[in-house]
Amino acid sequence: MLLNSLFLLLIIGVFGLIIIPAEHRLFLRQFSLSITTLVFILSLFLWLGFDHSTSKFQFVVNNLWLPISNINLVLGIDGISLFFLLLTTLIFPLCLLASWTFEKGNLKIYLISFLSMELVLLLVFTSLDLLFFYIFFEAVLIPMFLVIGIYGSRQRKIRAAYMFFLYTLLGSLFMLIGVVYIYLSVGSTNYEILSIIKFSNYNQRWLWLAFFASFASKVPMLPVHIWLPEAHVEAPTAGSVILAGILLKLGSYGFLRFSLGLFPQACIYFTPFVFSLSVLGIVYASLTAIRQTDLKRLIAYTSVAHMNLVMIGLFSGTVIGVEAAILQSLSHGFVSSSLFLIIGVLYDRWHTRGVNYYGGLTHTMPIFIIIFLFFTMANLGLPGTSSFVGEFLLLVSAFDANTTACFFASTSMILGGVYSLWLFNRIAYGNIKLVGCDLNYREFVIFLPLLLGTVFMGLYPNIFFSVMHASVSNLVWVESWL
Numbered sequence: 001m002l003l004n005s006l007f008l009l010l011i012i013g014v015f016g017l018i019i020i021p022a023e024h025r026l027f028l029r030q031f032s033l034s035i036t037t038l039v040f041i042l043s044l045f046l047w048l049g050f051d052h053s054t055s056k057f058q059f060v061v062n063n064l065w066l067p068i069s070n071i072n073l074v075l076g077i078d079g080i081s082l083f084f085l086l087l088t089t090l091i092f093p094l095c096l097l098a099s100w101t102f103e104k105g106n107l108k109i110y111l112i113s114f115l116s117m118e119l120v121l122l123l124v125f126t127s128l129d130l131l132f133f134y135i136f137f138e139a140v141l142i143p144m145f146l147v148i149g150i151y152g153s154r155q156r157k158i159r160a161a162y163m164f165f166l167y168t169l170l171g172s173l174f175m176l177i178g179v180v181y182i183y184l185s186v187g188s189t190n191y192e193i194l195s196i197i198k199f200s201n202y203n204q205r206w207l208w209l210a211f212f213a214s215f216a217s218k219v220p221m222l223p224v225h226i227w228l229p230e231a232h233v234e235a236p237t238a239g240s241v242i243l244a245g246i247l248l249k250l251g252s253y254g255f256l257r258f259s260l261g262l263f264p265q266a267c268i269y270f271t272p273f274v275f276s277l278s279v280l281g282i283v284y285a286s287l288t289a290i291r292q293t294d295l296k297r298l299i300a301y302t303s304v305a306h307m308n309l310v311m312i313g314l315f316s317g318t319v320i321g322v323e324a325a326i327l328q329s330l331s332h333g334f335v336s337s338s339l340f341l342i343i344g345v346l347y348d349r350w351h352t353r354g355v356n357y358y359g360g361l362t363h364t365m366p367i368f369i370i371i372f373l374f375f376t377m378a379n380l381g382l383p384g385t386s387s388f389v390g391e392f393l394l395l396v397s398a399f400d401a402n403t404t405a406c407f408f409a410s411t412s413m414i415l416g417g418v419y420s421l422w423l424f425n426r427i428a429y430g431n432i433k434l435v436g437c438d439l440n441y442r443e444f445v446i447f448l449p450l451l452l453g454t455v456f457m458g459l460y461p462n463i464f465f466s467v468m469h470a471s472v473s474n475l476v477w478v479e480s481w482l
Contacts, residue, residue, distance in 0.1 A: 002045055003059040003075055003126065006089075009039050010119040014112055022108045029100060032111045036093040036118065043089040050082060052467040055474035057128060057192070071189055074128040079471035080326065083464065084125045084253055087333045090453075091245045092118045094446050095238035098341055101348065102236065105151050113143040114238070121246060125253065130189040133258075134179050137214075137250065138172055141165055144239065144247065152234040153347075160227075160234035167227040171217040178210035194262055201265050208266035211259050218251030219307050222281045232300035233353075237344030240296060244303050245337035249329050252310050256322070260314065261475055267315065274315045275405040281308035283408060286415035290422070295343045295353040298423060299336065302379065305412050306332050312409055313394040321397030322472045323465050328390030330464070331378075331457060335387060338375045338450045342368075345443055346427075349436040355423065360432035367438050369428050371447050376424045378454050380416050386457035 013035035020028055050058060057076035077085060096114060120139045127133040141164075149161035183189050186197055199207065217224040228248075232240050260267050282305045289301035306328070313325030345368065347353055362369050378385040381392070391413065398406040439447075457464065 002042065002049070003061050003077070005042055006039050006122060007119065009035055009042070010115055010122070013115045014119065017108060017112045017115065020108075022106065025107050028107055028111055029096070032115060033093055033096045035115065036089070036096055039118070040089040040093055043086055046077065047082060047086060047467075050077075050079075050467060052079060052470060055079070055470040060128075071131055071183075072129060073132050074190060075123070075126040076128050077126055079468035080256060081125045081253070082467060083326065083330050084249055085122060087249070087330055088118060088121050088125065088246050090449065091241060091333065091337055094337075094341075094449070095241050097442060097446050098241070098344060099236070099238045100442060102151075102238070104236070109146065110151055113146050114242075117143040117147075117242065121250075124250060128191045130179055130182065130191060130194065130258070132189075133191075134172070134176060137254070138169065140247065140250070141168060144242070147239040147242075148231055148235045151236045151239070153236065154234055156230070157234040160230040163227040164231040167220075167224055168214075168217050171224065172214040174210040175214035178207045182207070191257075191261075197262075199263065201269075204263040204266035205269060208259055208263040208270060211254065211263075212270075215251045215254040215259065216277075218254065219248065219311060220251065220304060221277050221308060221311065222284060225281065225285070225304050228304060229297045229300040232303075232340075233294060233296045237340060237347065240340040240344075241337045244299070244340055245333040248303060248307050249333060252307065252314065252325065252329050255311070255314055256326070260322075264475075268317075271315045271317070271401075274311060275402055278308040278311040279405055279408040281305065281311075282412045283415075286412055286419065289419040290415065292419075293355045295346070295355060295423075296340070298355075298419060299339045299343065302339075302416070302419065303332070303336050305416070306336070309391065309394055309409055309412055312398045312405060316394075316397040316401040318397045318400060319469070319473050320393055321401070322475070323468055324390050324393030324397060326468055326472070327386065327457070327461060327464055328394055331386035331390045331454070334450050334454045334457070335375055335378045335385075338371075338447060338454075339379065341446060341450075342372050342375065345439065350434050355426050358427045358433060359430035360428075361434075362428045363432055364435055365438045367444070371439070371451065372428065373424060374451060375454075376420050378458075379420050381413060384455065384458050386454050386461075389458055389461045 013032060016031055017028060020031060046059060055078060057078050060076035062072060062074050092114060117140060120136050123136040124133060127136055145161050145165045148164060149158055152160065186194060220228050232243060235243060285301045285304035289298050292298035292301065310325045310328050313321045343353060378387050381387045395406055395410055398409055
């Protein structure tokens with residue numbers, strides 16, 4: 001019932017926004033913010049009521065079905081999907097709060113896009129049927145396409161929207177072929193049934209490649225990462241936050257849930273391939289970030305580097321490596337979202353993202369600079385923050401799996417220090433180039449939960465590890481390694 005309540009609330013929210021007249025702009029904002037906040041509060045009860053001693057799916061909903069044999073819309077959560085769901089429900093009310101003064105275009109369509117996006121994302125993270133997972137996985141493209149294409153900041157927004165849509169859609173067509181083949185050969189697309197089916201090595205390998213084509217473009221991995229910087233630069237602030245905080249997690253979640261869970265032998269076979277692409281992605285994205293002068297584009301490339309580091313943890317072949325990858329994904333959702341919100345604060349005041357236009361903000365915006373410094377340090381993996389725990393354990397697990405990959409992956413910490421400290425130094429210090437007001441109450445409230453969550457995750461990571469441990473340990477591919 002609790003899981004059903006989340007979806008029911010969001011459906012009510014979408015239809016409520018459709019009914020409310022477009023002239024009542026303040027009420028539209030208040031209504032959508034209230035719905036998303038209530039969804040977040042309800043999602044916390046899922047965590048409180050979650051039994052972390054078992055790897056079985058909990059809060060299962062199985063009362064929706066299609067008149068087709070063995071294809072049912074089954075929803076449920078385990079220790080892996082729980083925190084992705086919580087991250088989603090937290091980020092959306094913060095995005096709506098960040099968009100409180102957003103006045104471009106039709107506000108009604110903007111808010112409907114965000115609420116429908118949250119609904120579909122929650123369905124992605126809770127779907128236990130492969131076919132419905134694919135449907136929801138692709139349905140996310142539609143509202144985000146509208147957000148970028150309609151509410152983007154520059155003339156290149158249409159190009160960016162089509163790049164985002166086509167890159168992610170074309171890769172997923174291979175996954176659709178794989179889903180159809182699985183249904184025809186097994187007779188079901190239910191995840192729990194498929195998890196006990198042992199596919200032949202040949203079938204596992206080509207199915208793994210079909211799923212890889214879809215998930216790799218969402219991570220994103222080289223060479224299908226081109227759409228991400230373009231989409232980030234053109235999207236409004238809230239759109240960039242959703243992209244970095246949640247949509248990039250769809251790729252890592254897909255690998256974790258389906259590639260690693262259903263095709264364990266293929267994962268072992270393709271691990272050197274994944275390590276090679278990930279290391280290339282880390283080094284390339286970090287070096288590219290150093291030479292960027294657009295704030296959003298710089299943070300976008302750092303996201304590519306961090307998510308490729310997550311991929312090394314996922315394929316490290318150890319329980320702690322997978323758990324660290326999940327924690328690092330959550331940490332990236334907090335830290336990267338905060339950095340894009342910080343850029344949004346600057347853009348709202350001066351309507352430029354060029355690094356060269358900023359300087360000396362320590363004198364005029366001290367509270368803003370303190371928060372900026374904290375998340376810059378968190379992005380570097382400062383001890384006491386969530387990124388430190390995730391990155392340290394990722395590199396430890398990578399060292400056990402492949403010392404060469406670990407060595408090159410470690411360069412992300414050095415290069416990360418270069419671009420992060422360079423960016424902070426240019427904005428915080430030097431001559432005062434622009435004069436503006438410090439953070440207001442609304443903006444401070446947006447950053448507060450992200451700051452507290454980053455510290456809490458860094459100081460008490462075992463609270464998160466204890467919840468996901470049973471589910472991660474139960475993965476078939478992990479057992480096959482041990």
